[in-house]
Amino acid sequence: MKKVAVVEDEVYMREELCSILNKAGYAAFEVTTFENATEQLIALSPDLVILDLNLPETSGFQICRDFKRKTSIPILVLTSRDQMADELQALRLGADEYLTKPCRKERLLARIANTLKRYEGRTNLLEGKGFLLDRTTYTLYINNTSVVLPRNQGKLLEALLSAGEHLVTSEQLCIALWDTAEFIDENALHVNLTRLKKTMANLGMKQQVVTVRGLGYRLETENAP
Amino acid sequence: MKKVAVVEDEVYMREELCSILNKAGYAAFEVTTFENATEQLIALSPDLVILDLNLPETSGFQICRDFKRKTSIPILVLTSRDQMADELQALRLGADEYLTKPCRKERLLARIANTLKRYEGRTNLLEGKGFLLDRTTYTLYINNTSVVLPRNQGKLLEALLSAGEHLVTSEQLCIALWDTAEFIDENALHVNLTRLKKTMANLGMKQQVVTVRGLGYRLETENAP
């Protein structure tokens, strides 16, 4: 059953929403304190967030941006603010839908279902500069096409990618590959790195693996020519 | 530059839209005859389609369904029909956005940008009941996880899926597998089908392969228990 988080300060509205969601077969969770709403949401890790914009103590916009920066969970903004500027702002900050109150429950449910559908399978995607990586299958999406990376190359790219563009030591990479660093096989690691570099180059990826002599490796974004 | 197709019968509206799109940095393409609109769209393969519902000779709903069955390109419905029933119907048939005319261009552009962003990397996904299939790599997305199908199983599932739930003959499946039906190897086909059935069962998929004796195969959706 899909989890939906409801971030709304007005009690009656919140309960009404939860009731609708539960009847429609979702598991609804209420967020009732807002100063650390983003952390609460991350801890809850729902499949979708319904977010009001007018909140006490903080702004819905703020939550929207913070949450989207850390997750790829969809956000549906449901608000009484009907100014276009608000809508544009919310969409720009990463909201996936923007509905204004009052909103009939059929429309709300249809939009929720629609949004969830489009996020199907998107849960395990890691985001790189100009590409996406599925951490489960190591399918790489780039330039409107996709390739399945060999397992080792996938693991390496995942390890590098989840470090942002920070340095990753050989040891960490060994653990990523073989779940142990006891008997580090530097050679095998280098071979696998070479292979990854080659396939990334062949795909024309914007990010490339850079070695930091004596320390480890990191991803680096190519400068525009 | 992203390609946007405009399916709209009213000349003034169409040109206006294209002008807005071009100014915003998209490459706009007009569709002006509608009886084979789906084929035209497929041939064009834009990054997004703007679709009117009231068209001569055919229905926007029809186009929406047909197009979504064959591609995973996003559709933004832009129509003067403001009845909720129309909106629900469009969303159910696979539309990604539903805007009613008149619509300010800022809102339209914001929604377009938003939709395109969320479709990044998803261009080759075929949609099944409760799962998605990447036609390039045969990565299967189901239940918040993903698996890469062996190539033959992927080809078979792709062939079955793109026929909706209609019948597919052995001959068609052979062509899908080996690009020829000259020397049909019924046996090898059956073995591959068995394998596909087994992996689908193991994944607990809602759709399953049903054989129609003497005619061929088709996908069937399991009834709820």
Add this chain to the structure above:
DNA sequence: TCCCAACCTTACACCAACTGTAAGTGGTGT
């Protein structure tokens, strides 16, 4: 009821792709 064709299952052997090994090359700092 029996029979035959269509279909399914299973096991096995071939083949392609990925992986680690190992030997040899390049390049960087002292």
Add this chain to the structure above:
DNA sequence: ACACCACTTACAGTTGGTGTAAGGTTGGGA
């Protein structure tokens, strides 16, 4: 110039996908 680290390449073992073939089931017509 040397030592050390990093890279490249080739090769062989392993794994997993595929077609083949043989035997088992199913279903509809005589």
